[in-house]
Amino acid sequence: MSEKSRTKKIVDDTISAALGVIPDEPGAADPSFDAPVSGHDTGLADYYIVGAEIGDTKAKTDLPVEQIWSQRKFDAKLVNPANRRKLTVIIVGTGLAGGAAAASLGEAGYNVLNFCYQDTPRRAHSIAAQGGINAAKNYRNDNDSTYRLFYDTVKGGDYRARETNVYRLAEVSANIIDQCVAQGVPFAREYGGLLDTRSFGGVQVQRTFYARGQTGQQLLIGAYQQLERQVKAGTVKMFPRHEMMELIVSDGRARGIVSRDMVTGAVEPHVADVVVLATGGYGNVFFLSTNAMGCNVTAGWRAHRKGAYFGNPCYTQIHPTCIPVHGESQSKLTLMSESLRNDGRIWVPKRAEDCDKEPTAIAEEDRDYYLERIYPAFGNLVPRDIASRQAKNMCDEGRGVGPLVKELDDQGNVKMVRRGVYLDFADAIKRLGEDKVRASYGNLFDMYAQITGENPYKVPMRIYPAVHYTMGGVWVDYDLMTSIPGLYVAGEANFSDHGANRLGASALMQGLADGYFVLPNTINDYLADATKHGGIKLDDPAVVEAVADVQGRIDKLLAINGTRTVDSFHKELGRIMWEYCGMERTEEGLKLAISKIRALREEFWTNVKVTGVNEDFNQTLERAGRVADFMELGELMCVDALHRRESCGGHFRAESQTEDGEALRHDDQFLYVAAWEFAGTGAKPILHKEPLVYKAIELKQRSYK
Amino acid sequence: MNVTLRIWRQANASAKGQMVTYQVQDVSKDMSFLEMLDMLNEQLSVSGEEPVAFDHDCREGICGMCGVVINGLAHGGAQTTTCQLHMRHFEDGAVIDIEPWRAGSFPVIKDLVVDRTAFDRIIQAGGFISSNTGSAPDAHAAPVGKLQADRAFDAATCIGCGACVAACPNGSAMLFTSAKITHLAMLPQGQPERYLRVKSMVAQHDEEGFGGCTNIGECAAVCPKQIPLDVISQLNRDLIASLFKKDGK
Amino acid sequence: MAITGLILIGFLLIHMYGNLKAFSGADAYNHYAEWLKTEVLYPLIPKGQFIWIFRAFMLAAIVLHIGAAWHLTKRAHAARSTKYVAKKTIQQTYESRMMRWGGVILAALLVFHLAQFTVQAIHFGFKPGAGAYEMVVAEFQMFPMVLLYAVWVGVVCIHIRHGFWSAFATLGANTSAKAREVLNALAWVVAVLLFVGFMAMPVAVLAGVIK
Structure with missing residues (x-):
């Protein structure tokens, strides 16, 4: 057994012990995979392998939930x-x-x-x-x-x-x-x-x-x-x-x-x-x-x-309340606190042809306060994912507001869409007075005015969802x-x-x-035994190897000297992720995304241009290292999104929705945490499921209607 | 719009720097100042030149990481952070000078990036309330009047960007130091260490090599969080009072 | 800096008030001058002694003031060893920018002033040993002297315009934006009052109102 594989074996064994993994099949392919027992695995064998189930072993779940933490604190070993x-x-x-x-x-x-x-x-x-x-x-x-x-x-x-x-x-x-x-x-x-x-x-x-x-x-x-x-x-x-x-x-x-x-x-x-x-x-x-x-x-x-x-x-x-994108040079999105939804009312014009009008020129009866309409109990305070998806729906319907932004559809055709909905404080200002509104939200309004050049006390703000x-x-x-x-x-x-x-x-x-x-x-529970594990010296093979790996990766990035900048790769990765692994995900889209990411990653490692040297303050090199890791993560995100063929929380799968377009969970198949194990660069990741058990709380389908 | 940039380029702390001229074309007025610099850096990267190093992180005006002197004024003089300055503030064809913060206590690391760890050391000297984790009384144990709380908050909004030092003709960090002093001095929790704190922090401020305050007010005029100049007077009052207090040692 | 500055401002206010005695005629003025030199606090302390205590006190204030300024200036220069290529200001007033050079100019002219009227080492238009009233009248009948005096008092008042507010700010009186306005307004009042007060007598002499 080589030094490396021996270490790997030890890692595996220790992990298994720590997790209470069923030791027979850690990391092994799920034997039932070729003859799937549940529908959601169909056709995804190319993307991942199912490993053993795992679970948390530290919390004493046989105790009432309110006693578990006290008990854990008591049970945890102490350090003098x-x-x-x-x-x-x-x-x-x-x-x-x-x-x-x-x-x-x-x-x-x-x-x-x-x-x-x-x-x-x-x-x-x-x-x-x-x-x-x-x-x-x-x-x-x-x-x-x-x-x-x-x-x-x-x-x-x-x-x-x-x-x-x-x-x-x-x-x-x-x-x-x-x-x-x-x-x-x-x-x-x-x-x-x-x-x-x-x-x-x-x-x-x-x-x-x-x-x-x-x-x-x-x-x-x-x-x-x-x-x-x-x-x-x-x-x-x-x-x-x-x-x-x-x-x-x-x-x-x-x-x-x-x-x-x-x-x-x-x-x-x-x-x-x-x-x-x-x-x-x-x-x-x-x-x-x-x-x-x-x-x-x-x-x-x-x-x-x-x-x-x-x-x-x-x-x-x-996050539903961000300032919309201004153009292609945008480097980041700015969030405005969700607290704005406490007093602001969200709306779009009822008719698409009103969308280019000044908002103040649109009559009350021509406005669609869609969150209040669809979710009368919670109105503008529905959870983030619902508020976000509805904003996207409104814009997809052609009722968005703000500047027209260039977008590519799945076939790569250019289309122009308005990506924004109004967040209106006119009622709040009438009810509370401008001073009260300023006291609660002043700095957010200032921030909005600063970025957009518009006065939110006079015209409604424009908002759009952004990854948060x-x-x-x-x-x-x-x-x-x-x-x-x-x-x-x-x-x-x-x-x-x-x-x-x-x-x-x-x-x-x-x-x-x-x-x-x-x-x-x-x-402290772990550290109490630390002395037993002994110290580790800087010349330990594991240390030397880790340093060499890092140095090797840096040298490789600097040596490629290709033609594309780090940011251009990052932007392209971002577009793929937003398009296919954003607010709404589909099997087809995710599979496309994975292939696109793989191709992009390959190009990155052969064509990226990293200027300068390592022995310097080199921000390009810093970003290059981060983008390299994002590429690998992005693929895993897509695989995870692909395998979870249900809609839950921030994850909305178009294949899993109710008749009226609400997210549909599948507790029978997906009531678990997907814990992914890395199986090697380019190798299929291994899925370990941690079943979720609700004892203190009754499992319900979420409804904010 | 098109702009001409004259940017301070300095390879490292010990190198000699100089202003270098660059042209950036097709800048949108909705871009932030840093996005305009991103554009320049993309251009430079493509042509194989070393991009301009500048500090930035949150790009929403709160982390305090970004900050350059633009046309002779810290953060461009717009009482905002550099990341929140937008190109609509500039004319088409403008010539824009960009320099790092200049202070002996903020040595240049590279180009527009400076070392501001002196601020951390000022906080280490006493800019805290000693309260161990887990030992706190109930949050309502000590009510704080709204006016006091608001004044504490106004001072606490300091983001530690260093614009005050950059703008001060004396290179003083008094606005930074006194914002922290005022924040903690206004709260009942800050009282036990109040006078010791002001002495230690001012001593550290001076030891770091920052200049003294001569009440010119340039600091408050560029402060992106609009910390008022009166916090400095609050520091002075506490410093004078500390001479007569036993707990000021 | 603040305390010594305020002491010096206080001195100037009294000095100005004393100068205005010239309008009451030679006797009143000379008597006042004599009283200052010999009789203040008499018989608590022997005749002629107070003036020396007072001079020592003023000298100490001046020396400390200059010392503090020197120290601050040195620190400021050390705190920014590399200058900006382009530098603008927003808030800085002309008065505050003039503090250092203004201080040097006014100190130089102070030496000239003392050399003339106190030590009488330099004397234009009057003989050494002349009475106080005779001295100032002879002096300010010369237009260049009035002009020089005006420049000097002007520099002093510009110095005080920032110095007055700054001293109170340093002592902790700038408690709010309102307080800052009040202090700055007061600084203007004091500066203008001193200028008018100090210039009234020389101008009157030049115009022949005081002879």
Whole structure:
């Protein structure tokens, strides 16, 4: 047995042990595949292999759901405070999850190495979240409770989230608000001095805490300040402008990372007792998204390639309230907080011929407030996926507004479509007055005016859906540990809490829950045995090999010297993903997308042009590495979307809808998490199903009518 | 529209920089300033030249990563971040000078990219409330009057972009430092460390080599988050008060 | 900087008030001058001593003020060693831009002023040992001297226009946008008052109202 395959065997065995996988057939092709037992597998044998079922083994699911977290905290092994500083924790990412975890673990006494690609940890993209953060505080006396937040989150996620994780999220949500207030986060307050709350997309209680339109920034700065406090205290060492390029796995355990210093180009290994990835979502696979330009999947993808399963990659949230695309040079999309839907009314003209008129010139009776019409109970506050898809439907019908945008249809023909719907505050301004509206939404209105050059107090805003959040991510168990022992994933980077769709104001909650309250209480269970695993030296073969891999990949990118720029590849990948793996997916489209991505990837590795050298501040090289990983991820997303022949949450399969065009779930076939195992470059990925069991909650078909 | 750009190119921290002229054609007025730079970089990449390095990330005006001096004014003088500046602010045929933030405490890394870690060290000196995870009392334990909360918030909107330093004739980072001081000083949770905080942060500010404030107000005039100049007075008041407080040590 | 600056402004206000005594005639003016030199705080302290304590105090304020300015200037230069190729400003006033060079000019002319009227090392139109009233009348009957004085007082007032507001801002009084407006308005009032107050007497002498 060669060194490499021996390592692989150990990885497999350790993973199997950690996951409780049925050991007979890990990674083996599903024998029933050629004679499919269920319809959805038909004809997809070319795309993936079905492996063994997996499950979480850390949560004691025989207990009532409200006792599971307490029990887990009690059962988790502890690390003696005196031993903590001998243990090194690598945390990649400094957003709400990473920053909070680094600060908390530093505070607990561990030796923390914290990495981020930005120039300072305060810039992680959590900062851009506007709307708010949910917490089951019931300060409004409106029947809110931990259970209700749990229920809403599972329901909002279209029953595709793991019950135990979600309950814990709801349980610790109240502590988050306490923690943040203690840190000096300036939440909005009422005149009486108490915290103000508002209701947010998809729920009927007012449990969303906010800080004007920049809740994310205020929460992140809170975490950042705690992080800097630990840097000063010497427990955390920061590595800004460092990008994680590879995970180091030795004897089946995550033992460190290889980073690239983005200023000098130095490729360096860092070893530790445990590695945490808190690297955010991968929405930038679509090129145009509300993510920051630098957001990428490299950390998670590298871990996936080393054995971490990737959960539900196709679950993408398309956010309904973004500023529409202005033209082909668009580099990113700007989200406006969904809170706008609280007071704004969404409409399009009833008649297509009115679409080029000034909105104020369209009479009330000629406007179609389509969300209020179709969903009278929730109106403009329907969940994001519904609001997004209906906006697309309106535009597809030819009733969109705004400038005509060039698009290609499936046959490659050019067509001109208006991609936008109105979000109108005229009623709210009449009812509340302009000052009140300005107080609640002023900065969002300013932002809109800044970008479009239009005054939203006078004319309705134009909005259109854009890729915003990825519910999918690296598969983790209840402890947030991946299928690689010693590798944890927190925040948006993991798949755990939002199922197929995330509720508004829940991303901040999950990031901080993972960072402040979950990881610091679960990671100790692994670290308690860390001394048994022994240290790892920088000359360990696994370390040397990982560094060589990274160096090899960089050298290869620089050596191609082709004719196409990195961005042109990224844009093309994005177009494919948006067209075929966006708001509406079909088997035909996804198969086409996969073949297109494969061809594009091939071209990338032979024709990309990366200027400059490695030993420099080289942004083109940085992007090239990220796009290379996005190409692989994009294919897996399409495979996942292809295999899940049902509509759920953010994933809408045209083949699975009700007569009136609503999403149709198939709980009989798809009540599971799809955890994908990497089987080698170009090899078919292996699907491990984690069945979803709902004990505390009754499984229902979602209805917002 | 077409524009002529004169951009500061500097290979690395120790190299000598200079302004280099480029032409960019067919710029749309709806493009953001950074999208216009993207266009230039695509052109440069295709022709095999090294693209212009500039910092940017969220491109929605909140992360604080982007920032260049445009025609002599930080972020173009539009009280917004560079990423939120749009080409409709420029005339067709405009000549646009683009330079990095210039301050001794913000050394140039490459082209338009500077090192702003001095800000992190100022925060490390005391820009926080020491509150350990899990030890917080209920969020409603200490009510905060709306006016106080709003003033704290206004100061807390600072995104740490560094425009204040870039614009200040003295190269002072007082607006940044005092925004943090004011944010935390307005809240009841910030009181126990209030006077120690102001002393340590000002000391660190000076140690980083930033200049002193002479109340000119150029900082607030370019601040993308419109942090008011009065936060500096708040810092001064706290600093003076700290001389008479035991907890200011 | 702020405290010493405000001390100097306070001194100027009193000095200006004293100068206006010239309008009350030679006796009143000379008596005032004599009183300043010998009798202030007498008999609490011996005759003629207060003036020396006061001079030492003023000198200390000036030295500290200049020292602080020197220090700030040095720091500012160090904080921006590489200059901008193109630099514009939005907020900066002419007065605030003139603080450093204005300070140097006014200090130089202060030396000239003291050399003339206090030490009487330089004397135009009057003999050493002349009385205070005689001295100023002789001096300001010369148009160039009035002009030079006007320039100097102008520089001082421009310095004070920014300095007054800035001093209060440094001491923490700029609590809001409103406070800033008030302080800036007050700074204008003080600057204009000082200019008018200091120029009234020389102009009157030149015009022959005071002889």
